[in-house]
Amino acid sequence: MKLRTSLLAASAMMAMVAGGASAKTLIYCSEGSPEGFDPAPYTSGTTFDAAARTVYSRLVEFSPGTTSIVPGLAESWTISEDGLEYTFKLRAGVKFQTTDYFTPTRDLNADDVIFSFDRQGNADNPFNQYVAGISYEYYTSMGLDTMIKSMEKVDDLTVKFTLNAPNAPFLADLGMDFASIVSKEYADKLMADGKGADFNNQPIGTGPFVFVAYQKDAVIRYKANPDYFGTKPMIDDLVFAITTDAAVRAQKLKAGECHVMPYPAPADIEALKSDPNLTVMEQAGLNVAYLAYNTLEKPFDDARVRKALNMAIDKQAIIDAVFQGTGMVAKNPIPPTMWGYNDAIMDDAYDPAAAKQMLADAGVSDLHMNIWAMPVQRPYMPNARRTAELMQADLAQIGVTAEIVSYEWGEYLKKSTELDRDGAVILGWTGDNGDPDNFLNVLLSCQAAGEGGANRSHWCNEEFSDLLAKAALSSDIAERTRLYEQAQVIFKDQAPWLTIDHSTVFMPMSTKVTGYVMNPLGTHAFDMVDITE
Amino acid sequence: MIKFILGRLSYLIPTFIGITIVAFGFVRILPGDPVLLMAGERGMTPEHYQDMMARLGFDRPIWEQYLEYLWKLLHGDFGNSIVTKQPVLSDFLTLFPATLELAFCAIVIAVVIGVPIGVLAALKRGSWFDQVTMTSALVGYSMPIFWWGLLLIIFFSGVLGWTPVSGRVSLLYYFPTPTGFMLIDSLMSGQKGAFASAASHLILPSIVLATIPLAVIARQTRSAMLEVLSEDYVRTARAKGLTPRRVVGVHALRNAMIPVITTIGLQVGVLMAGAILTETIFSWPGIGKWMVDSISRRDYPVVQSGLLLIAGIVMVVNLVVDLLYGLINPRIRHS
Numbered sequence: 001m002k003l004r005t006s007l008l009a010a011s012a013m014m015a016m017v018a019g020g021a022s023a024k025t026l027i028y029c030s031e032g033s034p035e036g037f038d039p040a041p042y043t044s045g046t047t048f049d050a051a052a053r054t055v056y057s058r059l060v061e062f063s064p065g066t067t068s069i070v071p072g073l074a075e076s077w078t079i080s081e082d083g084l085e086y087t088f089k090l091r092a093g094v095k096f097q098t099t100d101y102f103t104p105t106r107d108l109n110a111d112d113v114i115f116s117f118d119r120q121g122n123a124d125n126p127f128n129q130y131v132a133g134i135s136y137e138y139y140t141s142m143g144l145d146t147m148i149k150s151m152e153k154v155d156d157l158t159v160k161f162t163l164n165a166p167n168a169p170f171l172a173d174l175g176m177d178f179a180s181i182v183s184k185e186y187a188d189k190l191m192a193d194g195k196g197a198d199f200n201n202q203p204i205g206t207g208p209f210v211f212v213a214y215q216k217d218a219v220i221r222y223k224a225n226p227d228y229f230g231t232k233p234m235i236d237d238l239v240f241a242i243t244t245d246a247a248v249r250a251q252k253l254k255a256g257e258c259h260v261m262p263y264p265a266p267a268d269i270e271a272l273k274s275d276p277n278l279t280v281m282e283q284a285g286l287n288v289a290y291l292a293y294n295t296l297e298k299p300f301d302d303a304r305v306r307k308a309l310n311m312a313i314d315k316q317a318i319i320d321a322v323f324q325g326t327g328m329v330a331k332n333p334i335p336p337t338m339w340g341y342n343d344a345i346m347d348d349a350y351d352p353a354a355a356k357q358m359l360a361d362a363g364v365s366d367l368h369m370n371i372w373a374m375p376v377q378r379p380y381m382p383n384a385r386r387t388a389e390l391m392q393a394d395l396a397q398i399g400v401t402a403e404i405v406s407y408e409w410g411e412y413l414k415k416s417t418e419l420d421r422d423g424a425v426i427l428g429w430t431g432d433n434g435d436p437d438n439f440l441n442v443l444l445s446c447q448a449a450g451e452g453g454a455n456r457s458h459w460c461n462e463e464f465s466d467l468l469a470k471a472a473l474s475s476d477i478a479e480r481t482r483l484y485e486q487a488q489v490i491f492k493d494q495a496p497w498l499t500i501d502h503s504t505v506f507m508p509m510s511t512k513v514t515g516y517v518m519n520p521l522g523t524h525a526f527d528m529v530d531i532t533e
Numbered sequence: 534m535i536k537f538i539l540g541r542l543s544y545l546i547p548t549f550i551g552i553t554i555v556a557f558g559f560v561r562i563l564p565g566d567p568v569l570l571m572a573g574e575r576g577m578t579p580e581h582y583q584d585m586m587a588r589l590g591f592d593r594p595i596w597e598q599y600l601e602y603l604w605k606l607l608h609g610d611f612g613n614s615i616v617t618k619q620p621v622l623s624d625f626l627t628l629f630p631a632t633l634e635l636a637f638c639a640i641v642i643a644v645v646i647g648v649p650i651g652v653l654a655a656l657k658r659g660s661w662f663d664q665v666t667m668t669s670a671l672v673g674y675s676m677p678i679f680w681w682g683l684l685l686i687i688f689f690s691g692v693l694g695w696t697p698v699s700g701r702v703s704l705l706y707y708f709p710t711p712t713g714f715m716l717i718d719s720l721m722s723g724q725k726g727a728f729a730s731a732a733s734h735l736i737l738p739s740i741v742l743a744t745i746p747l748a749v750i751a752r753q754t755r756s757a758m759l760e761v762l763s764e765d766y767v768r769t770a771r772a773k774g775l776t777p778r779r780v781v782g783v784h785a786l787r788n789a790m791i792p793v794i795t796t797i798g799l800q801v802g803v804l805m806a807g808a809i810l811t812e813t814i815f816s817w818p819g820i821g822k823w824m825v826d827s828i829s830r831r832d833y834p835v836v837q838s839g840l841l842l843i844a845g846i847v848m849v850v851n852l853v854v855d856l857l858y859g860l861i862n863p864r865i866r867h868s
Contacts, residue, residue: 218700219700242818255694410566
């Protein structure tokens, strides 16, 4: 209590320092240190929260709490009949942030937009290697390097992207963190001063918060952007208190040292829920965990065998034991909160007797297999080893002996893509942009089935892949939904995976915090948050 | 004396080269690499993987990479992090004061409490005080640091609310940190309550970090003291009729301190190792936490140069202890 009093006193003092009687500071106990403050070269959510969701904004945004696309820096856009040309009309009068290290002389224009993408995709852009060895992983992996044919400045506030082929998910890609719009003027100035590397340390964007300071591995400070083009943040100061251990984060939240924390340990959730000063928000995660068979290896090349194994595993028992009952059994490879989800599909019922019979019908007896359990916790899978043990026990019931194997995480990721991999691998996925293509195409298409690809079942079904390709060409959501629903029927019939679960994401926070909206894409944003004293 | 110092210094060069090899090799022996971790679940085509490794210079023969590393080191270039792209040396210099401040407080606690306990336990050998403190020391020495830290947080911060949970100072204070030592910077800031906040944030992590050195120092002091107390000159001093305080304080303790000082010096290495866990629990932005993060990201340049810098510091401290030892023990100096 003493501590809280001193915190209050300090807070009051900060208010005086800030020059206003009602300065509101929100402290967010973040889970790790950002890798940098330029979102383009990075892939981790921690970096995106600290850079992209605070300092920057994008041409289009995901509407809070959903994955639908709404205008961002682009106030409107048109797509040509053939789906090849995307013309964006930019908002007028959008100001880049003014800080003690940069004062913009002009508003946002088409040059900034073109620069933001060109620096990532064009190796000849002088800013492409503003620090040596930098690479733009998301730009490449989302396929923008091959997708974009050209970018053209029509006028100061109009920019036109021309694609090589129609690609419906393109618009959603532009809402992703790596597609944040940066200031060309600032980049040019840094280059001229020979201080290019500062671009990654001292960000300038158009987002709701202005970067103030980063004390390495400890604290990131922001203040509300007075020139923000959207609704001004209700808090004055935003502080990220970097706290890597989940149990310590929970203690900090309880002690009032921070207001919001992400990623609680499953074991702490009950205690957090029972604290009268806290609320625990929860949302179905936009994710899936799966067990991918190697469909190139016998006998897993036979769909009947895969289906039999799927029927032998009690998924609800896994949810109860590993997820403490939170989360839901997955029947499709995409989560139910995503458009295009085919709810009409019936999951393979847990039926060991029928599974045993099916294996016998397929001529398989005395089956030995490996189950790969990953060594790390992921949002979709808190304990892969325990999950594998439950599977092992279930499979033993139908006479299948399973051995659990694991590797160091990097090795696991690599070896699990090898074509001659021995065994079925537990892994999962969290959506990047809310488009079903981002699950189905990335994880299950023929294109991704090669070595190094994310299709770890190496399953290549032409009919399935054709449906995905067709869906990607269309920009009609109804048409795309129909195609994805069909694809899910094929998936269920062919069973390249055992779909395990869609996990629930928890967000504990102080009851003083209002207006927080959980983002299905897993990022954390504070522009709409208020705090009551 | 100069010959003695030069002799000690000459040991440093081969040790230093050995450390570069170990530090360079260690992180590369670990399975997995930074590019694989960056790709994550998405995977990466073998061509793209090769391209990324080439960009980072990891595709070249290992000896070539090592020689380049050594060459750069000789020119004072410790390399850049492949993740944050920041120079390793500047990150080290930013973070090191936090570790030093914590380690300093921990060693002070360990010495100030450990030495008197050891002396008293030796004087009252076999008493309940001796039994209780030495058993506690054994428990302290065997304590899993992570568990111990969390336990203290839950009790003192969670249940009693006496100490802050983690961090270096309340985040509601914001002031420049020119020295990197929060106690000093908070004083210099002139903000009311800042110093008290910084000091209160140091309590739990210092206690946790001090636990093992304290146990070691207490036990070492006790056994050194027992040995000295049975020496002839102590008996002589007593026979001369000196007060017990003088016998213990001047004649016995001074000689017992010789092995204890070596022990304290050796604890610096223990403190560095302990800092890794302590800093992780208490969100303490020091080099221990930095190394853990870098190892898990396979950030080769940070790990290899970070280890080298830490090893360098431990070596320098040991050298100082060696010299100090020579100073208080003339037999070493002249041998």
